[in-house]
Structures are given as C-alpha cells and as structure tokens.
Amino acid sequence: MYELHFGVPMSGAILCTLNTRHDSAMVALLLKHSEAKLLFVDYQFLDIAKGALEIMGESTTKLPILVLILESGQASPETANISPPPGTLIYEDLIAKGSLEFKVRRPKDECDPISLNYTSGTTSSPKGVIYSHRGAYLNSLATVLLNEMGSIPVYLWCVPMFHCNGWCLPWGIAAQGGTNVCLRNVTAEGIFDSIFRYKVTHTGGAPTVLNMIINSPIEVRRPLPRKVSVMTGAAPPPPDVLFRMEELGFVVTHSYGLTETYGPGTICSWKPEWDSLPRDKQAKLKARQGVHHLGMEEVDIKDPVTMKSVPADGKTMGEAMFRGNTVMNGYLKNLKATQDAFEGGWLRTGDLGVKHPDGYIELKDRSKDIIISGGENISTIELEGVIYGHPAVLEAAVVARPDDYWGETPCAFVKLKEGQSATEEDIIQFCRNRLPHYMAPRTVVFSELPKTSTGKTQKYILREKAKAMGSLSKSKNKISRL
Amino acid sequence: MYELHFGVPMSGAILCTLNTRHDSAMVALLLKHSEAKLLFVDYQFLDIAKGALEIMGESTTKLPILVLILESGQASPETANISPPPGTLIYEDLIAKGSLEFKVRRPKDECDPISLNYTSGTTSSPKGVIYSHRGAYLNSLATVLLNEMGSIPVYLWCVPMFHCNGWCLPWGIAAQGGTNVCLRNVTAEGIFDSIFRYKVTHTGGAPTVLNMIINSPIEVRRPLPRKVSVMTGAAPPPPDVLFRMEELGFVVTHSYGLTETYGPGTICSWKPEWDSLPRDKQAKLKARQGVHHLGMEEVDIKDPVTMKSVPADGKTMGEAMFRGNTVMNGYLKNLKATQDAFEGGWLRTGDLGVKHPDGYIELKDRSKDIIISGGENISTIELEGVIYGHPAVLEAAVVARPDDYWGETPCAFVKLKEGQSATEEDIIQFCRNRLPHYMAPRTVVFSELPKTSTGKTQKYILREKAKAMGSLSKSKNKISRL
Numbered sequence: 009m010y011e012l013h014f015g016v017p018m019s020g021a022i023l024c025t026l027n028t029r030h031d032s033a034m035v036a037l038l039l040k041h042s043e044a045k046l047l048f049v050d051y052q053f054l055d056i057a058k059g060a061l062e063i064m065g066e067s068t069t070k071l072p073i074l075v076l077i078l079e080s081g082q083a084s085p086e087t088a089n090i091s092p093p094p095g096t097l098i099y100e101d102l103i104a105k106g107s108l109e110f111k112v113r114r115p116k117d118e119c120d121p122i123s124l125n126y127t128s129g130t131t132s133s134p135k136g137v138i139y140s141h142r143g144a145y146l147n148s149l150a151t152v153l154l155n156e157m158g159s160i161p162v163y164l165w166c167v168p169m170f171h172c173n174g175w176c177l178p179w180g181i182a183a184q185g186g187t188n189v190c191l192r193n194v195t196a197e198g199i200f201d202s203i204f205r206y207k208v209t210h211t212g213g214a215p216t217v218l219n220m221i222i223n224s225p226i227e228v229r230r231p232l233p234r235k236v237s238v239m240t241g242a243a244p245p246p247p248d249v250l251f252r253m254e255e256l257g258f259v260v261t262h263s264y265g266l267t268e269t270y271g272p273g274t275i276c277s278w279k280p281e282w283d284s285l286p287r288d289k290q291a292k293l294k295a296r297q298g299v300h301h302l303g304m305e306e307v308d309i310k311d312p313v314t315m316k317s318v319p320a321d322g323k324t325m326g327e328a329m330f331r332g333n334t335v336m337n338g339y340l341k342n343l344k345a346t347q348d349a350f351e352g353g354w355l356r357t358g359d360l361g362v363k364h365p366d367g368y369i370e371l372k373d374r375s376k377d378i379i380i381s382g383g384e385n386i387s388t389i390e391l392e393g394v395i396y397g398h399p400a401v402l403e404a405a406v407v408a409r410p411d412d413y414w415g416e417t418p419c420a421f422v423k424l425k426e427g428q429s430a431t432e433e434d435i436i437q438f439c440r441n442r443l444p445h446y447m448a449p450r451t452v453v454f455s456e457l458p459k460t461s462t463g464k465t466q467k468y469i470l471r472e473k474a475k476a477m478g479s480l481s482k483s484k485n486k487i488s489r490l
Numbered sequence: 491m492y493e494l495h496f497g498v499p500m501s502g503a504i505l506c507t508l509n510t511r512h513d514s515a516m517v518a519l520l521l522k523h524s525e526a527k528l529l530f531v532d533y534q535f536l537d538i539a540k541g542a543l544e545i546m547g548e549s550t551t552k553l554p555i556l557v558l559i560l561e562s563g564q565a566s567p568e569t570a571n572i573s574p575p576p577g578t579l580i581y582e583d584l585i586a587k588g589s590l591e592f593k594v595r596r597p598k599d600e601c602d603p604i605s606l607n608y609t610s611g612t613t614s615s616p617k618g619v620i621y622s623h624r625g626a627y628l629n630s631l632a633t634v635l636l637n638e639m640g641s642i643p644v645y646l647w648c649v650p651m652f653h654c655n656g657w658c659l660p661w662g663i664a665a666q667g668g669t670n671v672c673l674r675n676v677t678a679e680g681i682f683d684s685i686f687r688y689k690v691t692h693t694g695g696a697p698t699v700l701n702m703i704i705n706s707p708i709e710v711r712r713p714l715p716r717k718v719s720v721m722t723g724a725a726p727p728p729p730d731v732l733f734r735m736e737e738l739g740f741v742v743t744h745s746y747g748l749t750e751t752y753g754p755g756t757i758c759s760w761k762p763e764w765d766s767l768p769r770d771k772q773a774k775l776k777a778r779q780g781v782h783h784l785g786m787e788e789v790d791i792k793d794p795v796t797m798k799s800v801p802a803d804g805k806t807m808g809e810a811m812f813r814g815n816t817v818m819n820g821y822l823k824n825l826k827a828t829q830d831a832f833e834g835g836w837l838r839t840g841d842l843g844v845k846h847p848d849g850y851i852e853l854k855d856r857s858k859d860i861i862i863s864g865g866e867n868i869s870t871i872e873l874e875g876v877i878y879g880h881p882a883v884l885e886a887a888v889v890a891r892p893d894d895y896w897g898e899t900p901c902a903f904v905k906l907k908e909g910q911s912a913t914e915e916d917i918i919q920f921c922r923n924r925l926p927h928y929m930a931p932r933t934v935v936f937s938e939l940p941k942t943s944t945g946k947t948q949k950y951i952l953r954e955k956a957k958a959m960g961s962l963s964k965s966k967n968k969i970s971r972l
Contacts, residue, residue, distance in 0.1 A: 149784060150629050153666075158638050159759065183784055184635075185759070277667070278639065302631060302665050 009169050010188055012048060013178040017122050017141070020113030021045075024124040024136075025170035032059025032065040034134075039072055040064060041341065042124055042136060047072040048099065051079065051090050052192075056151070058093060075099050098137075123173055124340060127267045136340035137267045139173065147270040147334040148179035150303030154263065154275045155210055155239055161186040164202050166194050166213035167294050175271030195223030204230040211458075212239035214463035215249060216403075218260070222252040223402060223425060232257035239263055241272055242464050244371075244389060246396030247291030264297035264328075264371065268336045270357055274298045274307050275371065295393060296370040297328075297361070305332030308354070309363040315352045320363040325385070328361050329354035330370060377467060378414045381409040386418055386447050391439065395420055395449075398438050400428035403457050405465045406449060409474040413481035419474040420449035423457055491651050492670055494530060495660040499604045499623070501911070502595030503527075506606040506618075507652035515562030516616075521554055522546060523618060523823065524606055528878065529554040530581065533572050534674075540575060543709060557581050583728045586660035600624040605655050606822060609749045618822030619749045621655065622798050624631035625785075625798030629752040630661035632785030636745065636757045637692055639722055644666040646677050646684050648695035657694070657721075667704025678706030686712040694721035696945035697731060698885075700742070704734040705884060705907060713738040721745055722945050723754055726853070726871060729879030738845070746779035746853065750837055756780045756789050756851065773966055777875065778852040779810075787814030791845040797834045802845040807867070810843050845895040859949060861890040861898045868900055868929050873921065877931075880920050882910035887947045888931060891956040901956040902931040905939055932962050 009025060016023040024042045026035060028050075035056055049057040054076065054339065061071050075093060077099040082088035085098070115122070119140045128135040139286075155161075155177075162182050165188060166393035167174055181188055189206045191198045199221060202208055206309065218240060241263045245253075253260050263272035276298035282290060300307040309318045309326040335355045338346035349355055360378060361371035372378070372387040379386040389408040395404040402425045409419035424430060432452040439448035451474070458466040491507060493764040498505040506524045508517060510532075517538055519621035520527065536780050543553050556574060559581040564570035567580070597604070598699060601622045608616040636917045637643075637659075645663050647670060649656055663670055671688045673680045676695075681703060686688055700722060700900065720735065723745045727735075745754035758780035764772055767910040782789040791808040800808035817837045820828035831837055842860060854860070854869040861868040870888040877886040884907045891901035921930035935955070940948040 130610065150634070153631070156640050158640070160762065280642065 009048075010178055010190070013169075013173065014182070018110075018112045020115070022121050022124055023173075024126075026126070027170055028053060028168070030056070032056050032063055034058035037061035038126055038134065038136075040068075044072045046075055048075045048077060050077045051082070051085075051088065052247050054090060055091060061093065063364035071106065073097060073319060075102060099249045112409045114391070115141050118145075119337065121337065125172055125267050132383070135342055135345055138337040139270060140337050140342055143270060143334050143336075144173065144176055144179060146303040147176040148183055150301045150334065151272070152184055153174045154178040154272060154301045155180075155188070155212075155261075156237060157181075157184055157210060159184050159186075161209045162189065162206050163187070164189045164199065164206070164208040164211040164389070165191065166199065166211055170263075170269035172267050175265075177212075194220070194296045196220050197228040200224070200228055200230040203232055203236055207233050208236055209234070210237045210239070211484070212241075214242040215240060215245055216459065216463035218245060218249050218253055219402060221256065222249060229256075235259050237261065241265065244297070244393065246287060246393045247295070248397045250291050250294060251287060262294050262296070262298070263301075266357060267358075268349065269304070269330055270336070273283075273304050274332050275301050276368065296364065298368050300330070300332070301334075303332070303334045304330060306330070307369060309361055309369055310354065311339045311351075312356065315354070318363055319368060320365050322362050322364040323473045324371070325360055325362055325372060327375070328359045328371060330357065331355065374467075377407070379406070380417050381408075381411070381416050381418065381446060383415075388418070391418055391420070391443070391447055391449065394439050394442050395422065395435060397442075398430065398435060400424050400430040401435075403465075404424075405457050405467060405470055406469045407467055407474050409451055409477055410479055411450075411481050412479040417450040417480050418447065419451040419453065419470075419477070420451050421455055421457055421470050421473075424454060451477070491530075492660055492672070493853070495651075496664070500592075500594045502597070504603050504606055505655070506607070506608075507655070509651070509652055509742045510535060512538070514538050514545055517542035518545035520608055520616065520618075522627060524549075524825050526554045528557055530557045530559060530827055532559045533564070533567075533570065536574060538573060543575065555579060556649055557584060576775070587854075597623050600627075601819065602743065603819065607654055607749050617824055617827055620819040620821050620822055621752060623665050623753060625816050625818075626655065626658055627662060628785040629658040630665055632783045632816065633754070634662040634666055635784045636754060637662075637694075637743075638719060639663075639666055639668070639692060641666050641668075643691045644671065644688050645669070645692040646671045646681065646688070646690040646789035647673065648681065648693050648699045651680040654697070654747075654749050654753035657747075659694075662799045669838035676702070678702050679710040682692050682706070682710055682712040685714055685718055689715050690718055691716070691721045692721070694723075696724040697722060697727055698941070700727060700731050700735055701884060703740070704731060704738065711738075717741050719743065723747065723753070726875065728778070729777070730879045732773050732776060733769060742776070744776050744778070744780070745783075748837075748839060750831065751786070751812055751840075752816045752818070755786050755812050755816065757783050758850065779848045780848065780850050782812070782814070783816075785816045786812060787858060788812070789851060791843055792834075792836065794838065800845055802849060804844050804846040804852070805843055807842050807854060809857070810839045810853060812839065813837065836956045859889070861888070861900050863890075863893070863896045863898050863900065863928060866928050870900070873900055873902070873925070873929055873931065876924050877904065877917060880912065880917060882906050882912040883917075884908075884910075885947075887949060887952055889949055889953045889956050891933055891959055892961055893932075893963050894961040899962050900929070901933040901935065901952075901959070903935050903937055903952050903955075906936060933959070 012023060024044060026038055036381045039060060047057060050085050052381055067457050074096040076092050076096050078088060078232050085092055120140045122141045122144045123139045125137045147219055161184055163186055172316060189202045189208060236258050238258045238260045240260055245260055245262055250260055262276040265271050265273035278298050282293055307330050311318060312327040318324040331354045358375050360373050360375050363368050363369050374387055377388045379388060391406045392404050395401055401422055403423040405421045406418050408416035411417045435452045436448050458469045460466055494505060506526060508520055510601055521542060531537060546553055555577040558574050559580050560570060567574055587956050601624050601862050603620045604623045604626045605621045607619045609619060643663060643666055645668055671684045671690060720740045720742045722742055727742055727744055732742055740909035744758040747753050747755035756779045758778050759774055791813050793800060793810050795808040800806040813836045821942055840857050841853050841859050842855050845851050855871055859870050861870060871890045874886050877883055885905040887903045888900050893899045904917060917934045918930050940951045942948055
C-alpha cells in the first residue's frame with residue numbers, strides 16, 4: 009500500500025484504498041461505486057476480494073483486474089498454497105516488467121484527484137471523499153510540520169494507511185527521507201518491539217492504541233531508546249491516558265480532523281509556558297483541538313445558521329468549520345451530500361465546540377452526541393474524560409438515554425480493566441465528586457464498546473441500546489439534580 | 491522591517507525592501523523604478539532617504555510619503571535630535587491609528603505579487619525580482635523544513651532581511667511561533683552574546699559571517715547553550731571553515747539559490763551514513779549544492795543549448811536550472827531580461843556544475859568565473875576552497891588573469907588573518923601540493939576583497955584588476971605546467 013501511494017498517482021491513476029475490515033459485500037459496493045479498474049490485494053485478503061468479484065459478477069462483466077501481493081518469502085501462489093482466480097496478476101511480476109525510464113504522468117490540473125477515501129461510516133453509509141494533488145501535497149508538508157518531524161524520521165504505523173491516506177504521512181515521510189515500520193497486527197508487544205528495534209521517532213493512533221500501550225502487561229514493555237512522539241486524534245486523550253503515556257516516555261500531541269480534511273486539520277500546539285502548570289491543567293489544555301495547521305486556511309467555530317463566528321470566550325457553542333486547500337474537493341457522485349457539507353462556503357463538521365480567548369478551539373461534542381438533560385447541555389466528551397480518570401476504567405463512551413422527565417439523561421458504557429471491578433454507584437459517585445451533579449451519568453452499563461476499523465467507538469450502536477432501555481424516570485425515582 | 495513583512499501584504503500592498511548600503515542615488519533610482527508610494531525608513535538611514543527624495547524631486551512631484559521609524563527609546567524626532575522633512579509620518583503613530591478590526595486584503599489571485607526584491611548586482615545593474623503570494627507561502631514552509639526548524643525556534647538574523655525577504659524566514663519563523671533576534675550591526679561579539687542570552691537555535695549567513703565567527707578573538711566567545719544550526723549560501727563553505735565552525739558547536743548546512751529563487755532553492759541534505767567518513771571527504775560532500783527543497787519542483791544541470799539533462803556522472807558540466815513554484819514571476823518592467831532568464835522554460839542561473847550519481851548537484855563556477863588555462867577548465871570555487879585551507883588565509887577569491895600564452899591563468903586575491911603572514915610563493919606551493927599543478931594560482935595579490943552588501947565578493951572588480959595587470963607570460967618566464 010505504501011508503494012501504491014506513489015506508483016498509482018505517478019501513472020496518472022487515482023488511488024482508492026479500502027478498509028481491511030470490510031466484508032466482500034462492502035468491497036463489491038465500493039469497487040462498483042469507485043469504478044476501480046485494478047484491485048491490488050494482499051494475500052491475506054484474497055478470499056474477501058474473490059467474494060467481492062463474485063458478487064459484482066452477478067450484475068456486470070466489467071470486473072477490475074486482480075493483482076495479488078504476496079509476502080516477500082512467497083515465491084508463487086502455488087508454493088504459498090493460494091489459489092487466485094484465473095487472470096490474476098502477481099504484483100512483483102508486474103513491477104518487474106516496468107521500465108526505469110518511465111515518464112511520470114502529471115495531472116492536467118493540480119486540483120485533479122489523487123485519491124478517493126471512503127469515510128469509515130461512524131455516522132452514515134460510506135461516502136467517497138476526493139483528495140486533490142494540490143491538497144495532498146500541501147497536507148504532506150503540513151503533516152511533517154505538525155508532527156515536528158525533522159529529516160529522516162522513523163515512523164511506526166498504528167494508524168491504518170487506508171484511513172485518509174494515512175493522514176498524508178506516506179508522502180510526508182518520503183519527503184523527509186524517513187523509514188516506515190509497518191505491523192501486520194497492531195499489538196502492544198509489536199509496538200514496543202518495533203520502537204526498540206528500529207529506534208522509532210514518531211507514531212500515531214486513536215486513543216484505543218494509547219490504551220493498548222498503557223495497559224500492556226509489564227513483560228512486553230521495552231525501554232524507549234528516546235522520546236517517541238505520538239499524534240492522537242478521533243477523540244481527545246483522557247487526562248489519565250496522557251499521564252501514563254508520558255510516564256512511559258511518549259510525548260502525546262492531540263490533533264483533530266475528518267476524512268474530509270485529509271486527516272488532522274488542527275493541532276493542539278503546545279506552548280512552553282504551559283510546562284509549569286499543574287498536570288490536570290496541562291491535560292485540560294491538551295484535550296483542546298487547537299489551531300489549524302499550516303496547510304489549512306482556517307478553522308472556526310461558527311453559528312451554523314448565521315455563519316457568524318462565535319465570540320472567543322470559551323463558552324459560546326457553535327459548529328466547527330474548515331476552509332482551505334486541505335479540504336476535500338467533494339464526495340464522488342454525491343452532489344447533494346457535497347452541497348450540504350459546504351453549505352455557507354465552509355466545510356461543516358457537525359462537531360460542536362467553543363473558541364477560547366487564545367484562539368484554540370475545543371470540541372464539546374458532535375451535534376448528535378450532545379445530551380440535553382433538563383435543558384442543560386451535557387458534553388459527552390467532557391463526561392467521558394472524567395470517567396476515564398477512574399482507576400478501574402479501561403474505556404468509556406457516553407450517550408443520551410431518552411427520559412420522560414429530563415428529556416435525556418447521560419448513559420455511560422464502560423469497559424473495565426482486566427481484573428478490576430467497580431459498581432454503577434462507584435462510577436456515578438466518582439463523577440458527582442468531580443462535576444456538576446446534573447452531568448453525572450444516571451446509568452452505567454459495563455460492556456465491550458463497539459468500534460469502527462479505525463478504532464472509533466460506534467456511538468450509534470450504543471445510542472440504540474440506550475434507547476431500547478426506555479425512560480429512566482419511569483423505572484427509578486427522581487434524583488435531585490443538585 | 492519584520493512587521494512590514496506582514497502589515498504591507500495584509501493591506502494589499504507590495505513590499506519592496508531596499509539594501510541598507512545603497513546611497514541616495516541608488517535609492518532614488520529604485521524608488522522611481524518600483525513606483526513606491528510609501529517609504530518606511532529607520533532613523534539611521536534618514537539622511538540617505540532625504541537625499542533620495544531630493545534627487546527624485548528634481549524630475550517629479552510624485553514622491554513617496556516618508557514614514558520614520560524611531561528607536562523604542564525615542565519619544566519623538568525632536569527629542570532624538572532628528573529632523574525629518576515636512577509631511578513625514580511617524581511609524582508608531584501610524585500604527586496606533588490602526589484598528590484591531592482590520593480586514594485583510596487578500597490578493598485577487600494567489601500568483602499576484604507579494605514583494606519586489608532588487609538583485610544585489612554581483613553581475614549587472616539591479617533587476618526587480620517579483621515574488622508571488624503562492625511562491626512566498628510555499629517557500630516559507632520549505633525554508634522551515636530545510637532549516638530543520640521545529641516549533642518555537644529562536645532565529646538570529648545575520649542574513650539581511652532585505653535580501654530575498656530574508657529567504658522567506660520572516661514568514662516561516664512566524665509560522666513556527668519563533669522568536670527573531672536582530673542585530674543593528676553583525677559582529678562576532680553580538681553573535682556570541684545573542685546566542686548565549688536568547689538561546690538561539692538557528693542562524694544563517696554568507697561565508698563572511700562564518701569567517702567572522704571562527705576568527706573572532708577568544709575574549710568575545712561564549713559557550714553555546716546548545717548546537718546552533720547555521721544555514722550558509724552564496725558560496726560553498728571551505729573545508730577549514732566548516733571544521734572550525736563545528737569545533738565551536740555549530741552545525742553548518744549548505745544551501746544554494748538566487749534572488750530569483752526566493753533565496754535557497756537547493757539544500758545539501760546530510761545523510762547519516764556520511765557521519766563515519768573522514769573529515770575531508772565530509773567537507774567535500776558538504777560543499778555540494780545538493781537537491782531541490784520541498785517547495786521547488788526541480789533543479790537540474792542541463793546543456794544550455796540543447797536543454798538536455800547532463801548525465802549524472804559527476805563530470806559532465808552543464809548549467810544549473812530551476813523550475814517550480816518558488817521561482818520568481820519575472821523582472822519588473824524588464825521583459826527582455828525575463829525572457830532571457832526563462833529561455834527554454836527553465837530559470838537559467840548562469841552557474842555551471844555537474845550532477846553526481848546520487849542526484850546531488852555541485853557547482854563548479856559561474857559561467858563567467860570559470861578559468862580556461864591552456865585548454866583546461868579551472869574551477870575557481872575549487873581553488874578557493876584549497877587556498878582557504880592555508881592557516882594564514884582569512885579570505886580568498888580567484889579570477890582569471892589574461893595570458894598571451896595560456897589564454898588565462900588563475901590569479902588569487904587573498905586577505906590574511908590579522909598578525910599572520912604568508913608570501914606569494916607560500917600560497918602557490920600550498921596549492922601545488924594539493925591540486926594538479928595547472929590549477930595552482932600563478933599570481934597572488936594580498937589585499938582587502940570588495941564585497942556586496944550581502945557579503946558576496948564582487949568578482950567583477952577583481953577581474954578588472956587582474957586584467958589591468960596584463961599577461962603573465964610576457965612578464966615572467968614560462969613555468970612548467972606539470
């Protein structure tokens with residue numbers, strides 16, 4: 009996939025990477041929607057690909073050509089006991105036929121597409137986000153800068169490369185003459201091993217990856233040869249996760265973005281004067297989404313109706329919006345969704361937040377994640393941050409539970425650490441001690457959290473579960489709010 | 491001048507910085523050519539500015555408005571004993587009248603000019619090089635990357651900010667949240683003091699500045715609080731200069747460019763595998779001009795007639811040429827010069843060099859600086875590098891001296907270090923011991939070297955001096971070449 013990030017655009021084609029967790033039906037759907045002509049597939053996913061082509065074959069004869077990628081030790085499909093369908097090309101054979109005298113086919117216009125990225129579907133069915141050569145170039149430079157990457161970095165891939173073209177890091181790392189360390193499976197052992205063996209300088213991942221690191225058994229840990237920079241996104245790192253990562257020698261930076269913004273569009277740039285603040289204050293500052301990076305023109309918090317910027321008071325809520333070169337061209341074959349996304353001339357994120365007096369933005373929630381309880385807005389992000397601080401909690405996600413009296417009440421889904429225990433009352437009391445009482449969860453459910461392939465919690469599943477529970481005010485007595 | 495790099499473009503105007511060494515006649519010429527409407531002038535240069543306006547006043551009534559910049563301690567021109575002409579505005583008063591609610595006036599097109607930079611005139615009369623917003627933005631990002639600047643750098647200005655907009659560093663440093671340390675006069679004492687006091691991380695300068703540092707008296711030196719990165723250009727750093735800079739704790743990087751390329755267009759990117767090479771081999775590698783930076787599309791060595799790339803063999807000579815976003819729009823009001831510069835679709839530099847098998851370019855000379863002696867090409871850059879290695883030599887410049895027998899012979903102008911001595915024979919023998927004998931200078935003149943305001947040696951003056959000496963073969967007996 010790393011090589012294809014270069015070879016495909018240089019041949020004048022458009023790269024569309026697919027999520028390795030998709031099943032054959034989804035792959036068939038996306039192959040058809042994208043009108044893919046070639047399908048490069050790692051041998052581990054050959055069965056998924058074959059299934060997808062079979063499904064497609066039922067309605068069309070225009071199938072993409074399959075190109076099979078073998079492991080370096082595998083001489084041929086036969087010796088590796090793999091049976092590709094007839095007509096399949098072998099990747100290394102194809103490459104070997106190439107000429108060193110090739111001519112790069114440049115795009116006619118710098119805004120022509122370089123890649124197509126299907127959204128991971130936290131909120132709806134996948135949409136095909138179009139990136140341009142211009143945007144990808146600028147985001148590659150920006151991502152090098154926001155990762156504080158000097159020349160010759162060593163990058164460990166924990167973020168999947170199929171996700172937003174790996175935040176444009178495949179190109180950025182090449183530009184800096186760096187080394188890429190890839191793992192077939194992301195495990196704490198693999199992470200520590202790679203850092204130790206390859207002297208990794210940078211990595212990145214959703215909070216799930218950070219969780220995996222800090223909760224790893226002591227026997228898989230290895231000392232870090234130097235400070236390792238970790239870029240995290242998808243959700244703000246909870247204070248406790250931050251502290252424990254830092255104790256292990258990682259430097260965590262918080263960024264925020266969408267598939268529509270080529271990955272991170274903002275960065276919580278750290279100021280040296282914050283170094284002397286108390287740790288919990290530092291964690292609070294680091295949980296902010298920050299400022300736009302150098303490739304992005306602007307991020308703002310705006311009133312979604314009037315399109316006016318909210319005052320930078322840290323209180324007035326609005327919608328986070330982006331504009332600039334590192335915002336997508338649009339959604340493939342979906343004019344309606346594109347128009348909706350750009351209504352008012354800015355990319356609307358659907359994320360709600362505030363702008364602080366120093367210009368840093370802080371998200372409070374996705375518009376659909378905000379809980380309105382008795383007329384009070386409750387930020388599920390803020391509440392989750394507090395629950396994460398409980399020593400027995402591994403993961404937490406909060407959604408609204410419908411309520412006949414309050415309208416909604418916060419319902420927390422919690423996964424405990426192995427061998428740890430806590431009761432519903434423990435968690436609720438922990439939150440009441442740290443927050444205004446109305447913000448504390450009224451319900452705590454102990455369970456696994458459903459995740460997307462990129463490690464984001466699928467809140468819509470939890471929301472359905474909470475809905476199915478029915479109103480709390482009917483089943484329990486009213487609890488005093490203050 | 492730093493503030494004007496932001497205020498002028500943001501107001502929709504074009505910034506034209508003038509060399510502080512110009513006299514009134516030259517300033518008048520450039521003000522007229524550029525059609526400047528406002529002239530911001532530091533109080534130290536008020537007399538030059540007044541003189542320029544007087545000269546202009548002889549032929550026009552359309553004079554630029556003078557804006558006088560006082561030192562922060564100076565309350566008014568009167569208290570500072572300065573007498574500006576009637577109608578002069580005071581910079582701080584003008585700024586105080588501004589509104590915080592100002593609206594940035596964006597350019598209509600991203601290729602519209604942001605600044606005008608007059609070339610320093612090493613080769614001919616000044617030409618007005620036009621930079622665009624697009625190019626300046628990209629070069630700002632590139633310059634941060636090629637300087638290996640993380641966030642919050644501390645930059646010490648030894649390169650004049652009026653030169654190529656300080657290689658776009660005013661914008662790049664702002665982008666990284668950095669601190670600028672400026673010196674009214676660049677002295678070794680000022681440099682060491684500033685590094686010590688402000689914990690400088692980066693600086694830059696022509697080899698003259700490096701010379702000033704390594705030849706500074708021991709009593710002005712201060713220990714460096716950390717490694718200080720130094721970007722040098724204009725001429726390759728001689729090996730001896732490099733070694734002594736490194737002993738003092740500086741990390742010298744070599745870059746190459748022209749006013750026409752927004753300052754550095756290439757960088758001699760250092761590879762870790764070179765760290766274990768012998769020092770003289772390292773110095774040789776570092777003297778190469780390297781590869782284009784991330785904002786430039788391409789640098790190449792081409793046959794100036796056929797426009798074909800020379801083979802990457804480290805031997806075949808051609809002309810260095812650039813193309814990309816960080817190449818100027820053209821010369822103001824000079825279509826002929828613009829067409830000549832871009833003949834064949836690339837920016838022609840007039841610099842001659844080779845391309846090495848690893849893709850790094852190495853300049854051998856400017857086309858007019860190459861010495862052809864008895865049919866052999868002699869690189870004055872290479873010869874100067876050797877002469878710099880002589881322990882008594884502070885500065886050296888080699889030009890051609892006409893010769894009735896050889897055509898040309900190398901003539902070295904040398905400035906010795908204070909308190910050091912060396913004879914013509916010493917220098918010649920030193921070179922003959924280290925180079926093919928035909929490359930050694932036949933003449934050595936001990937004198938000051940004439941310099942441009944940016945520290946480049948004005949070789950055309952030396953060339954005239956050498957020409958005035960007449961042929962060597964008439965005045966001395968023929969010397970065996972080998």
